[in-house]
Amino acid sequence: MQNPSRDTLIPFATHTLPWFALLAAAVGAAPFAVASETLLQPRLLILALSSLLLEMLLTRVLPYFKRRNGLRVLLDLLALLWFALLCCAATGGIDSHLLSLFLLPLTAAAIVLSRFGFLLAMAAVLLCHVLLGALTPQVDLWSSAFVIRMIGGVAPALIATTAISLLMLQMQVADQQIRNLSATDVLTGLMNLRAFEQLLTQWHDIAEHTGRTYSVAVIDVDNLAQINAAHGHDAANQMLLAVAEAIKRSIRTVDTAARLGGNELAILLQDADATAAGTVTQRIRNSVYAGTISVASRMLRAQVSIGVASFPGDQFTSRELLTQASQRVEKDRKLRSRTDKT
Secondary structure, X not given: OOXXXXXXXXXXXXXXXXXXXXXXXXXXXXXXXXXXXXXXXXXXXXXXXXXXXXXXXXXXXXXXXXXXXXXXXXXXHHHHHHHHHHHHHHOOHHHOOOHHHHHHHXXXXXXXXXXXXXXXXXXXXXXXXXXXXXXXXXXXXXXXXXXXXXXXXXXXXXXXHHHHHHHHHXXXXXXXXXHHHHOEOOOXXXXXXXXXXXXXXXXXXXXXXXXXXXXXXXXXXXXXXXXXXXXXXXXXXXXXXXXXXXXXXXXXXXXXXXXXXXXXXXXXXXXXXXXXXXXXXXXXXXXXXXXXXXXXXXXXXXOEEEEEEEEOOOOOOHHHHHHHHHHHHHHHHHHHHHHHHO
C-alpha cells in the first residue's frame, strides 16, 4: 500500500495522532472519576497516562524529531498500543471495559501504514490480547472459551479497521491516477510542461550540489504544420504521436521525455554530458526517420530538428538551459537545410 500519496498522509497523521492520544487519555482517565471500582492497579494506569503524554510531548518538542515525521508517527502508534495494553491490564485484563482502546492504534495504522505494516499492527493487537489473557486470573489461554472471548472482542475492531485500510488503498490509487493525469500530456502520454519544469528544477539542484551533469534536448517536428494544412488535424496528431513513440524507444530508462506544447518536445538526460546527449539524440533522429504514418494511402515521414544544452558545460540555470536548447533547434534546422541543398 506504499504510494506517493503517503507523503501527504504522514504529515496528516502527525497532526491527527495527538488528538487520538488526548481521546485515549480521556478514556483511560475515566476510571479515576466515574468507575473507581474497576481500577485494580491504579499505579499501572498512572504509568500508562504519563508514558503516553510524555511520548507525545517529547516527539514534538525535541529538534531530533522535527524532520522525522515517519519516525514520529511510528512512535505515536507504539505509544498508543502500549497505553491500551497498560490501561486494560490495570482494569481487569482481558475482561477490561477499556479493550476498545485498541481501536485507536489500529485505526491510525490503517490510515498511515503500508498493508504489511497494518498486518503487523493487527498481529500486535492480537498478541496484546493474549498477554492480557495471561495476566487475567482464572483464564485458560488454551480453552475454547478464551478463543471465543478474544475473537468476540477483537473481530469488530479488525473488521472496521480493515475496511478503513481498504478504503485508504482505493483513495491512494485514485490520488495517484489524478497525479498522473495532471502531469501527463493527453495526446502523447509524455510528461507535460509544468511537471517537466518541476523535474528539471529538482534535477538541476541535485546536479549543482553533487557535481553531476545532465543535458536537455528540445525536439521540434518541422513539418507538422504542413501535414496539418494538407491532411488535417488528425494526421498531424498521428505524426506527433509517432515521434513521441520514437523518442520513448530511443531514450534510456533514466531519461524523461515531455511535450512542451504544440510541435515541441523535450528530454531530460540524466548524467549525460554533451557527447552522451549527442548519442541519444542521433538515435532519436534515426528512429524518427525510420518511422512513417499512413494517411490517405500516402506514407508520411516526420522531419525533426534537435537542440541540446548541457550542465555544467553551458553554465546556465535549468530554465536558461531549456531556452538555450530551444535556440539551438533553429541552428540545427538551418544546418540541415543547407546540407539538404548541397
